[in-house]
Amino acid sequence: MDESVLDDISHRRYNPLRGNWILVSPHRTKRPWLGQQETPGKNVLPEYDPECYLCPGNKRSGGAQNPDFKSTFTFVNDFSAVKEEQADYDPPQSDDKTSLLLKAEGVKGKCYVVCFSPAHNKTLADMPIADISTIISTWQVLYRDVQLNTPFRSIQIFENKGAAMGCSNPHPHCQAWTTSHLPEEPAAELKNMIEYQRAHGSCMLCDYLAVELEKRERIVAENEAWVALCPWWAFWPFETLVLSKRCIKNILELESDRDRELFAEIISNVTTKYDNLFETQFPYSMGIHQAPLKGTEEEHAANHVHLHFLPPLLRSATVKKFQVGYELLAEPQRDITPEQAARRLQSQSTELYEESWG
């Protein structure tokens, strides 16, 4: 299959994991940009900020006081989007037009915040591998705790980094929202992974990884246990998908210190390359997809742990890609090919550029 023509022509690519199409317009970055500029993220923050509600010892807006934590710190979000206790909503299951068209269901759950570090001015790209390993252990403890001690079916661990991605506090942290239902995105992926497994008798992401490791056109970073690549169907300009080489179902399968270290290393490599690309603190949303906390055996078996990094920047530290009019109303659209993006990330160093240490 000769795909080189795709460097020049407009085309759509199919995302078999999500089940959707993306429009790719390789020639389009030439247009001038007169629109909104982002503020480049530079690390000019103090190590401790007395006003920060995530720094050790400080008061949170809910009134609680943070302990004097030394590594990671997990707490329940003071402004949770979902709660453990609330009134029930059981609409009558009739089939008149009103209940057909105004459909709703109650959602219970719990929202956590995980501080990555006591230091206000760190990011994943700044941190030693050992500290990222500690964050991974913290995720494991949380996953296990929610699985054992709550009735919830799903946990979504995610990080919004940078003001451009709606992050309201630069103190390094992620969130984990657990819910009684499996949300749209993991549900759609799971459906497609199950269908693939039924049709082909193999894991979709294992097969995809094999194709990519053979082609080596979209790989950004790699170690013994993980591969980071710009997926064939990437939607954000420098989107990456981080895949485990072993077909693990959830992060609990990272049992040894070495397992966690290798996971930490690939996260460090990806985030460092991102920062180096435009010499800025690269904004992104990142999330871990894995087997649901509660589910059927088939749901468990069809899964394959992966991370999505969704970064908005397109041309520089200040010019992002807007997913707006056409994208929202018609179809996701991107301007550079995933291969072009991969080449640029591939060539970045895994040593962080200098200025951000200042």
Place this chain on the structure above:
Amino acid sequence: MDESVLDDISHRRYNPLRGNWILVSPHRTKRPWLGQQETPGKNVLPEYDPECYLCPGNKRSGGAQNPDFKSTFTFVNDFSAVKEEQADYDPPQSDDKTSLLLKAEGVKGKCYVVCFSPAHNKTLADMPIADISTIISTWQVLYRDVQLNTPFRSIQIFENKGAAMGCSNPHPHCQAWTTSHLPEEPAAELKNMIEYQRAHGSCMLCDYLAVELEKRERIVAENEAWVALCPWWAFWPFETLVLSKRCIKNILELESDRDRELFAEIISNVTTKYDNLFETQFPYSMGIHQAPLKGTEEEHAANHVHLHFLPPLLRSATVKKFQVGYELLAEPQRDITPEQAARRLQSQSTELYEESWG
């Protein structure tokens, strides 16, 4: 059905048009906001800007010169995302894993820009109804022209307004992208509308409109021919859906001047209420969904012209809702209920607030 409990509890609502769920967290707006602030849109622009590539008589970056237009002006985008002529891409249809997982298809099409007015400093909210009617006529001419003179199946008319929505030039304009295929969003809506029609023997949006006109809880504006409402399943904080009362399939069915005037009036009302809400030039992406240019009789029959207004602002002229981590990786999430949003928009005047005239 008693839905009042939904004012207090977290829940999901189903969007039967798009076929997806949205998480609603009514209590969540109480959290403090320390994140990114948008620059409020104020009208301080000149009527003519010598640097603007959309003003009459000016040079565009492609080299062409704009005519001295007096009302609307349509031209082919100098940086089109799709083109009429390009090399073909015909991947072999084999079922090996590579072609299964690296799927792509060529896309041809044409991208247009439609200037709404020669005046650099106007917006739809600023314009007299007669001028908006002229814009509607221009859309009709374009729809007709593309339908008769090109092989393309789809046309997406959309407007990105405001820097927050990736608009790179404040000169009032919209775009229209035509493509050889039907893009994801209208395709998903069409599939659901067809299934509804088959199952219930009626038009989904006619039925939905009837429910809303009976309940009158989510209506924002209304005239003889149109209703603007915050849909039950709204995703953006002040999202509205504008529905025609008559079940028209495409904008060509707005045959009389009065038809166009009533459409212009509802657009004027919605955009004016938006501006009044936070006394700012309210950013949004807006798009028209209608029957494909080419399609089966069933595809035509199942359609119902509607507009989506997708505005990002949440609390004020400077604080928007970010659709980021959880939203991208798990499920769309909103903080106020559509009913609360509708009440606030309902109560706005259809006269534009004063400052923006200055």
